[in-house]
Amino acid sequence: MITAQHISKTYGKGDTAFQALHDVSFSITSGQTASIIGKSGSGKSTLLHLLSGLDRPTSGTITIDGTNIFTMPAKDIDDFRARTMSFVFQSFFVEASQTCYQNVMLPLEIARAPLTQRKKLVREALSAVDLADKINEQAGNLSGGQKQRLAIARAIVNKPKILFADEPTGNLDSATGDLIIQLLFDMNRTMGSTVVLVTHDQELAGRCDVQITLKDGSIQTSNQVKHSKVKQ
Amino acid sequence: MRLFDILRRSLRNLRTAQMRTILTALAMSVGTFALTLTLAASNGARQYGNTIITNNFDPTALIVSKDKNFFKQNTANQPQEYNPSFGTVTSAIGGSRQIQMLDDNDLARLRDLPGVKSVRPAISLGLRYITRDGARKYVATAQAYNAYRTPDLLAGAIPASIPTHSIILPEAYVHALGFTSAGAAINQTVRLAVNKQASASALTQLLAKNGANGLSSPPANSVEERFKVIAVLKKPSSLLVASNGLTLYVSEPDIIALNDIATKGSSDYHTYLTAYVEVANGTNSANLTTVQNEIQKAGYGAESVLNAEQAITQVITVLQGIVSIFGAVAVIASLFGVINTMYISVLQRTREIGLMKALGMHKKDVARLFEIEAALIGFFGGIIGSILAFVAGTIANPFIAKALGIGNTKLLQFNAAQILGLIIALIILAILAGFLPARKAAKLDPIVALRTE
Ligand SMILES: Nc1ncnc2c1ncn2[C@@H]1O[C@H](COP(=O)(O)OP(=O)(O)OP(=O)(O)O)[C@@H](O)[C@H]1O
Ligand SMILES: [Mg+2]
Numbered sequence: 001m002i003t004a005q006h007i008s009k010t011y012g013k014g015d016t017a018f019q020a021l022h023d024v025s026f027s028i029t030s031g032q033t034a035s036i037i038g039k040s041g042s043g044k045s046t047l048l049h050l051l052s053g054l055d056r057p058t059s060g061t062i063t064i065d066g067t068n069i070f071t072m073p074a075k076d077i078d079d080f081r082a083r084t085m086s087f088v089f090q091s092f093f094v095e096a097s098q099t100c101y102q103n104v105m106l107p108l109e110i111a112r113a114p115l116t117q118r119k120k121l122v123r124e125a126l127s128a129v130d131l132a133d134k135i136n137e138q139a140g141n142l143s144g145g146q147k148q149r150l151a152i153a154r155a156i157v158n159k160p161k162i163l164f165a166d167e168p169t170g171n172l173d174s175a176t177g178d179l180i181i182q183l184l185f186d187m188n189r190t191m192g193s194t195v196v197l198v199t200h201d202q203e204l205a206g207r208c209d210v211q212i213t214l215k216d217g218s219i220q221t222s223n224q225v226k227h228s229k230v231k232q
Numbered sequence: 233m234r235l236f237d238i239l240r241r242s243l244r245n246l247r248t249a250q251m252r253t254i255l256t257a258l259a260m261s262v263g264t265f266a267l268t269l270t271l272a273a274s275n276g277a278r279q280y281g282n283t284i285i286t287n288n289f290d291p292t293a294l295i296v297s298k299d300k301n302f303f304k305q306n307t308a309n310q311p312q313e314y315n316p317s318f319g320t321v322t323s324a325i326g327g328s329r330q331i332q333m334l335d336d337n338d339l340a341r342l343r344d345l346p347g348v349k350s351v352r353p354a355i356s357l358g359l360r361y362i363t364r365d366g367a368r369k370y371v372a373t374a375q376a377y378n379a380y381r382t383p384d385l386l387a388g389a390i391p392a393s394i395p396t397h398s399i400i401l402p403e404a405y406v407h408a409l410g411f412t413s414a415g416a417a418i419n420q421t422v423r424l425a426v427n428k429q430a431s432a433s434a435l436t437q438l439l440a441k442n443g444a445n446g447l448s449s450p451p452a453n454s455v456e457e458r459f460k461v462i463a464v465l466k467k468p469s470s471l472l473v474a475s476n477g478l479t480l481y482v483s484e485p486d487i488i489a490l491n492d493i494a495t496k497g498s499s500d501y502h503t504y505l506t507a508y509v510e511v512a513n514g515t516n517s518a519n520l521t522t523v524q525n526e527i528q529k530a531g532y533g534a535e536s537v538l539n540a541e542q543a544i545t546q547v548i549t550v551l552q553g554i555v556s557i558f559g560a561v562a563v564i565a566s567l568f569g570v571i572n573t574m575y576i577s578v579l580q581r582t583r584e585i586g587l588m589k590a591l592g593m594h595k596k597d598v599a600r601l602f603e604i605e606a607a608l609i610g611f612f613g614g615i616i617g618s619i620l621a622f623v624a625g626t627i628a629n630p631f632i633a634k635a636l637g638i639g640n641t642k643l644l645q646f647n648a649a650q651i652l653g654l655i656i657a658l659i660i661l662a663i664l665a666g667f668l669p670a671r672k673a674a675k676l677d678p679i680v681a682l683r684t685e
Contacts, residue, residue, distance in 0.1 A: 049679050054590055075594055082592025089682065093587050097248045109237040110593045 002051060002162065002194065003027040007060030009046055009217075020046045021057070022218045028210050030065070030161065033188050033195045035205035038214035044198045045166055047214065051196065052085055052164050053077045064162070082111040085162045086155035088184075090170040092147040096140030100131060100150055103139050107158045125157035126150075129183060145176035152180065156187050162194045163187060169199075233597045242604040249577065253609060256566075256573045260613025260658060261620065263563030267654055268621035268646070270559055274552040275645035280638065281544035289537045290380035292514025294524055295354070296342060297506050297533040298332040316499070333503035338532070342509055345530065347523040349512040352376060352484055353504035355491045360425040360454045362480065367410040374424065374490065377481035378508070386414035388463030393483075399424075399459035400481040403467045414464035422461060424480070425454045426490050429497040455493055459486075509534070563658065566613065567665040574606055574669035578676075585673050586681025599674035606666025607659045614655030622646055 009021040020043045028034045036044045049055040051062060053069045061068050069077055086107060094103050104122045126132045129149035139150055148168060155163055165184060169177030181204060188195045197208065205211050213220040246253045318330035342351045355376065361369035377394055386403055401417060411417040467477050495501040511523045520536050527534040585598060625644035632643045
């Protein structure tokens, strides 16, 4: 369960101060899919950073499974993130000079996963995104869609409770994009991960359990849409 | 992250930026190369100095002179008044000075001091010649044999106490005196001739007969003594001993007797420039120092091997310090290279750092990732530098020895512990150099870092 209560975020101080979020409140139940939609500059990424504890709100609280994450010391937030969350970004952020195996290994190393399980987990994650045959390939040699699949493999290798995706299809053609979205929904179904998805795509947003629509930093609508998932 | 994982990632990063890593490490290796060779040269010089000292001085004996200033550099720039009872010493660089001589009373006084085992006058007696039946005559110098070290023998044996009229012959005299081998010389008899001081009346007679020219060929006024060869010394390796390896050794009473014959009737009779004072349990340097102080308090000059060693060590340490400065400067200069390289590494990997921090990597671990990277550069620099120095030194050693004429002594002595210490010091310095870039990485805001396209 992710609960945001009255969160506001102001960048800068004095004359240059800019309020990116105004009094935003909503909640997402564990295992749901949620979409954050809105125009460019409406504060979607800002909200995602706050939800994942990468940034602190100016006011308001964020509670994840009953824990107010901003009362924790920085180190504990780090550990919490390593254990429970993962990310997929618009521009993939895979390490071109490293192999697929090494890329996917990173979250396991950070979370201090037992050495004996690492190899198996990496293989499983790569199989899930259909990249098992590329395990020793340099990530730089992959196509854009393959890179994003690799990023998803890296995001799911730890079996996270929450998966944040910031416009994961932004750099892909629509066919490849659909495949990536399909993968994210699969993860939600098979692993029960909560998926928080930032998107511009109204149709895609409609497929999510929760829709949070931002306009100039304020919530316009927050709909709990039941049974709207497109059946495969 | 586990340290092992961090280490592996650091290594991987270094491999990705191979050229940069190698060049930075090479820059560090220059200073290491210089420092390793400096250390090796000082080790060698120190060892060589000590070898010379232990080969030429009895470590348990003090060298004592009547004059306190004997061991000091002569700094007087005023003429010294002549004193007939003093001996005159001319230094190698010219300039004479008079030194008071030790006499039998002094030796007796020294013998009575606490902690003194024995006292023997330092006599190096120039013989008229050495010969044997059927052989030519050869010039020679004789000294008392002192058993503080066991010399290499070609034949025979040296008993703990040498019987009178026994002689230990250097290798060079074996063939000169017509022996077929060192072994053949053992138990054979040789004759030593000692000049006697011409008596005043004999000189007057000679002057009356031949005029002043007569003095240029003094009367054949010498005494021959017979000695039995008991051992033959192996020729010492070059430059390890101060003497030319041509000294004959006889017993203590014999050298005194021969010296008495040579000096009887002159002012040198029973006076000595220096004496060796053997210290009881002198291998303990504390005993040596105690007795040395005692002797100095009694008004004599006294030097020990320790003083000589200290002097040599001091000179070498100073030289080592001066030369080390160049190596140290090179190392410091290369540290800026490490700082630069590490900053570039952090900049290049801004996005990766952002991702790692977003995935929950601790600040401390991010910093460690770069510190280890810097440490590895330091390690490689140290290893490359010291290996190159070792190889270069090992190749150069024979040439250096040849050029300096020090036989097969190795001037460059590599010490594993020193090299290890040097590498560790370099690693620490590299970590310090990597501190600021590593801190920059640790402080990177993941949001900002991930915005970098
Ligand atoms: N560090 C910052 N300092 C100042 N203003 C910022 C900062 N980060 C974001 N903003 C501002 O906050 C607003 C929201 O930014 P945000 O990145 O959340 O938008 P977004 O909805 O994700 O847009 P897009 O769809 O283009 O990614 C923008 O007007 C942006 O300029
Ligand atoms: Mg955005």
